Amino acid sequence: xxxxxxxxxxxxxxxxxxxxxxxxxxxTAALSAFHLIGATLVGGGALLGGLRIGGVLFPDQAMADVxxxxxxxxxxxxxxxxxxxxxxxSPRASMAVAxxxxxxxxGLLVAAAACHAxxxxxxxxxxxxxxxxxxxxxxxxxxxxxxxxSAYILLE
Amino acid sequence: MSIPQIAExxxxxxxxxxxxxxxWGFPIVVAIHILGLTLSVGMVLxxxxxxxxxxxxxxxxxxxxxxxxxxxxxxxxxxFASGAILLAAYATSAHGNVYFRxxxxxxxLAGLNALVYHRFTERHRSRWDxxxxxxxxxxxxxxxxxVAWATVILAGRMMSYxxx
Numbered sequence: 458x459x460x461x462x463x464x465x466x467x468x469x470x471x472x473x474x475x476x477x478x479x480x481x482x483x484x485t486a487a488l489s490a491f492h493l494i495g496a497t498l499v500g501g502g503a504l505l506g507g508l509r510i511g512g513v514l515f516p517d518q519a520m521a522d523v524x525x526x527x528x529x530x531x532x533x534x535x536x537x538x539x540x541x542x543x544x545x546x547s548p549r550a551s552m553a554v555a556x557x558x559x560x561x562x563x564g565l566l567v568a569a570a571a572c573h574a575x576x577x578x579x580x581x582x583x584x585x586x587x588x589x590x591x592x593x594x595x596x597x598x599x600x601x602x603x604x605x606x607s608a609y610i611l612l613e
Numbered sequence: 614m615s616i617p618q619i620a621e622x623x624x625x626x627x628x629x630x631x632x633x634x635x636x637w638g639f640p641i642v643v644a645i646h647i648l649g650l651t652l653s654v655g656m657v658l659x660x661x662x663x664x665x666x667x668x669x670x671x672x673x674x675x676x677x678x679x680x681x682x683x684x685x686x687x688x689x690x691x692x693f694a695s696g697a698i699l700l701a702a703y704a705t706s707a708h709g710n711v712y713f714r715x716x717x718x719x720x721x722l723a724g725l726n727a728l729v730y731h732r733f734t735e736r737h738r739s740r741w742d743x744x745x746x747x748x749x750x751x752x753x754x755x756x757x758x759x760v761a762w763a764t765v766i767l768a769g770r771m772m773s774y775x776x777x
Contacts, residue, residue: 482774482775483771483774483775485774486770486771486773486774486775487767487771489770489774490766490767490768490769490770490771491767493647493650493766493770494763494766494767496647496651497650497651497654497655497658497766498655498658500651500652500655501651501654501655501656501658501659502655504651504652504655504656504684505656505659508684514680514681514684515669515672515680517672518669518671518672519671522669522671523669526662526668526669530658600651603647603648603651604644604648607643607644607647607648608640608644611639611640611643611644612640
């Protein structure tokens with residue numbers, strides 16, 4: 458018997474958008490290409506922000522002057538990646554949710570987004586240890602998301 | 614030796630055969646390629662944004678370059694080495710692929726843009742090194758770099774879907 462979750466995944470896979478993507482190799486390729494552009498923005502922002510928080514890059518610049526643009530790059534990259542990722546997910550929803558690397562990627566993404574939201578609410582008013590720890594964790598989590606995403610694509 | 618003959622020879626090299634025929638060779642090399650891409654393009658983007666005058670304006674252009682390039686350079690080394698291995702493994706298919714040709718043109722454009730920046734635009738950098746908004750030629754170099762690298766990524770991904 459099909460569970461409600463299984464039925465939802467089957468509905469997603471049967472939607473018009475999913476069918477259009479499944480039947481067009483070029484559309485799938487274009488979505489995947491923009492997904493990678495988004496991931497590059499996320500990775501670049503995460504690296505810059507993480508290296509500044511770790512005191513490796515631009516230690517002479519105010520934390521916010523580096524971490525804020527890095528955070529904006531991450532948000533732009535995430536917006537692109539989430540939209541394209543959701544579209545790429547739709548034709549193979551059932552298979553994706555059963556894949557261990559996909560589950561890991563989503564778990565890491567939720568954790569990274571939680572760090573991002575907490576940091577945003579703190580607005581980097583102070584360069585305290587908690588903000589530093591969260592910023593570093595956010596950077597490492599986003600890079601781990603990219604690694605898990607690569608593993609999912611290559612080993613599924 | 615013609616280009617198709619070179620492509621066949623490349624595919625016959627031991628490293629190319631290893632990537633094609635081993636279970637883990639291809640995924641490992643592609644993962645290194647993606648990591649290299651994230652490190653290189655993801656970091657060089659910040660130098661491009663500084664040239665455009667939209668980020669890291671508190672540091673001089675030369676300081677941003679000095680600090681970013683070691684990271685981006687490491688990424689480029691990883692990306693080009695893994696890319697060369699992947700190209701060797703599938704040289705014949707790549708040679709006939711339109712997206713591969715677009716990627717090579719975009720790579721050439723990115724390289725030419727960097728060369729023009731370092732040979733000509735940077736010559737008078739002392740005048741605008743600290744400026745929040747560098748001159749038009751420098752801003753154009755930053756914009757061309759972003760467009761060229763985005764094209765490299767787009768064409769590269771399209772290529773992997775249409776090659777096999």
